[in-house]
Amino acid sequence: MLDSPPSSAPVDDDVRDPLPADAAGSGESRPRPALDLLIWDAPNIDMTLSTVIGARPTAASRPRFDAIAAWFVAAAGDPSAAGRDGSAPDVEACVFANIPPVPGTLQRWVEALRGFGYAVFARPKTSPDDDIDQDMLDHIAVRAHSHHLRRLLVFSGDGRNFAEPLEDLARQGTQVVVVAFSEVAGYAISSDLIQFIDIEDVPGAFTEPLDRVRLDALPADGAWLRPTRSLRDFVSSYTARRT
Numbered sequence: 001m002l003d004s005p006p007s008s009a010p011v012d013d014d015v016r017d018p019l020p021a022d023a024a025g026s027g028e029s030r031p032r033p034a035l036d037l038l039i040w041d042a043p044n045i046d047m048t049l050s051t052v053i054g055a056r057p058t059a060a061s062r063p064r065f066d067a068i069a070a071w072f073v074a075a076a077g078d079p080s081a082a083g084r085d086g087s088a089p090d091v092e093a094c095v096f097a098n099i100p101p102v103p104g105t106l107q108r109w110v111e112a113l114r115g116f117g118y119a120v121f122a123r124p125k126t127s128p129d130d131d132i133d134q135d136m137l138d139h140i141a142v143r144a145h146s147h148h149l150r151r152l153l154v155f156s157g158d159g160r161n162f163a164e165p166l167e168d169l170a171r172q173g174t175q176v177v178v179v180a181f182s183e184v185a186g187y188a189i190s191s192d193l194i195q196f197i198d199i200e201d202v203p204g205a206f207t208e209p210l211d212r213v214r215l216d217a218l219p220a221d222g223a224w225l226r227p228t229r230s231l232r233d234f235v236s237s238y239t240a241r242r243t
Helices: 042-053 065-076 106-115 133-146 159-171 231-242
Strands: 034-041 090-099 119-124 148-155 175-180 195-198
Touching: 034 042, 034 065, 034 133, 042 090, 042 175, 065 090, 065 148, 090 106, 090 133, 106 119, 119 133, 133 148, 133 159, 148 159, 159 175
Parallel strands: 034 090, 034 148, 090 119, 148 175, 175 195
Antiparallel strands: none
């Protein structure tokens, strides 16, 4: 499904080709360089973080992109992860984000990401239907064509868009890892082809433990999972939909 780049692949140079020009090669006869690629679905991770902690994320509860970058690069640099020519693979990390008409503090966030070594694909969000789902899939397809995609890490709990193409890549020999919250990533947890890592298990990803109860790490005597919205609020919206 992702053997060649689709015609709708992103054309923004900063995102489509954030790697150095000499990394991609100049002709089909040259062996494709090995690549470890990280894709971050910012809208999905932000939304699912709010869901699992039952509150709007704060600076203390948001993921640390610097620590995640260090973890990602360390794995790629391991001698056992050498490319076909015996060298460590290239690494590339891309964050995909929808930007509202009034970006507020997002400019500082984007510049911080770029300073950490991430490429950022930013698409304006002017209506509820504006999203970056296809842009992420297109970029993965471009890299699978231009490189030997050795390892792909996708930070997203969006199984509707990612499950099938990621399993296709895994069948083609790419090591596919989904990093998300276990509460919302059933598509990856249940897959025989995709490896799953809970984002809170990434070393240093959060400055302090999240206020959540994971079903895959329950205490022996059980735990209470509090509601994420009030019962009255739910019934009010439920009733409004039925009238």
